[in-house]
Amino acid sequence: MVVVIDTEKCGNITDCPVEGLCTKICEQGALVEEDGQLVLHAEKCDDCDLCIQNCPNQAISKA
Amino acid sequence: MTTIERNGGDKRSLEYLSDKCVGCGICTEICPTESLKLGPVLPIARGLVDMDYLNVNEKTCVLCGLCASSCPFEAFEFKINDENIKNLEAYPNWKHSASIDDEECLYCKACETACPQDAITIKRQLPDRSKLVTGEINIDKDECIYCGICEEMCPPEAITLTVKDQMERDIKVDEDKCVYCLVCKRACPVDAIKAVCSSCSYGDYRINPEDAKITGRSILQEDLCVNCGWCQEICPVDAAKVTKPFEGEVIMDTTECKGDSCHACVDVCPCNAASIVDNKSIIEEKFCILCGACSNVCPQNCITIKRDKMNLENVRSKSWQNKLSELIEGK
Numbered sequence: 001m002v003v004v005i006d007t008e009k010c011g012n013i014t015d016c017p018v019e020g021l022c023t024k025i026c027e028q029g030a031l032v033e034e035d036g037q038l039v040l041h042a043e044k045c046d047d048c049d050l051c052i053q054n055c056p057n058q059a060i061s062k063a
Numbered sequence: 064m065t066t067i068e069r070n071g072g073d074k075r076s077l078e079y080l081s082d083k084c085v086g087c088g089i090c091t092e093i094c095p096t097e098s099l100k101l102g103p104v105l106p107i108a109r110g111l112v113d114m115d116y117l118n119v120n121e122k123t124c125v126l127c128g129l130c131a132s133s134c135p136f137e138a139f140e141f142k143i144n145d146e147n148i149k150n151l152e153a154y155p156n157w158k159h160s161a162s163i164d165d166e167e168c169l170y171c172k173a174c175e176t177a178c179p180q181d182a183i184t185i186k187r188q189l190p191d192r193s194k195l196v197t198g199e200i201n202i203d204k205d206e207c208i209y210c211g212i213c214e215e216m217c218p219p220e221a222i223t224l225t226v227k228d229q230m231e232r233d234i235k236v237d238e239d240k241c242v243y244c245l246v247c248k249r250a251c252p253v254d255a256i257k258a259v260c261s262s263c264s265y266g267d268y269r270i271n272p273e274d275a276k277i278t279g280r281s282i283l284q285e286d287l288c289v290n291c292g293w294c295q296e297i298c299p300v301d302a303a304k305v306t307k308p309f310e311g312e313v314i315m316d317t318t319e320c321k322g323d324s325c326h327a328c329v330d331v332c333p334c335n336a337a338s339i340v341d342n343k344s345i346i347e348e349k350f351c352i353l354c355g356a357c358s359n360v361c362p363q364n365c366i367t368i369k370r371d372k373m374n375l376e377n378v379r380s381k382s383w384q385n386k387l388s389e390l391i392e393g394k
Contacts, residue, residue, distance in 0.1 A: 018111065018112055021111060025105070048321035049325075049363065050362055053105075056103065
């Protein structure tokens with residue numbers, strides 16, 4: 001299982017109230033900022049769900 | 064920091080003290096008007112977001128004071144006619160406490176080191192070291208050739224040799240540093256060092272117990288203390304006594320726990336009671352105050368807090384009792 005990002009809700013890095021909180025809270029490197037864009041490396045996700053729980057836009061959910 | 068003030072028959076004011084709040088959410092569970100909401104506790108605890116743990120809705124708060132009475136961290140100040148309700152007879156009071164008995168305390172500082180809130184300071188005065196040494200070293204300056212061998216070999220660096228020229232030279236033993244180990248005497252190539260033994264050998268029978276006395280005092284800052292019990296557990300002589308705000312247990316189901324990659328429980332625990340061992344969360348009940356902060360932030364819902372008793376006394380109002388009992392039924 002891996003997470004999915006709802007691009008409608010996600011503010012990406014620039015429009016996130018915390019400028020990419022998920023990238024800061026994910027310690028697996030599964031959600032990272034690359035060239036100002038939010039990138040998901042699904043193979044690194046270990047389903048800790050911290051991103052789901054803490055996303056200020058509720059844009060992340062289980063696949 | 065939020066302050067609400069309103070004047071009806073009484074002047075009532077509620078102040079939220081954000082620096083005392085740990086984000087446990089107890090107040091949000093019992094607020095009758097749902098005026099209190101937790102912010103993103105984990106990102107705040109990790110320093111990723113700069114805001115208060117709690118949001119107080121000033122428009123809906125009815126200034127009942129239940130939050131202030133039930134917060135085990137005393138993160139609210141609720142006043143009626145400028146008097147804190149903690150001092151009012153009609154309002155509940157917590158029986159949680161922590162104390163260190165200076166009569167029993169050895170001033171070892173174990174509690175000071177262990178306290179997760181840095182609430183304990185131990186001040187101690189140590190005995191005069193020279194009084195605890197059982198002998199005295201004298202250097203016969205007529206015999207001494209000022210070679211400096213003793214100075215070089217002295218383990219506590221108690222010997223100082225000063226040689227300005229061949230006529231002006233001196234050697235001194237600092238009695239406060241000397242431990243009477245006799246290395247200098249044995250090393251001296253000309254036998255210039257005389258040891259005067261006051262008790263013969265290293266026996267302790269000539270030492271006056273008064274000279275060995277360690278005095279001090281402990282300072283426990285109650286406003287920082289969360290009554291977690293670390294001091295009580297770690298004290299070697301049972302000088303620290305702690306009464307926790309709640310009694311009960313922590314029920315763990317770590318099947319889904321992600322351990323090291325999550326560690327949300329560790330980051331929010333105000334008591335250093337949570338740790339990750341073998342990639343699974345462990346909550347040490349003896350240090351846990353059952354505040355529930357970890358339970359709220361765990362994304363896998365691995366932690367259940369079961370409170371059996373709340374050490375809050377003098378809850379006179381029936382409706383308050385009903386509301387507070389919600390905290391006791393497990394979460």
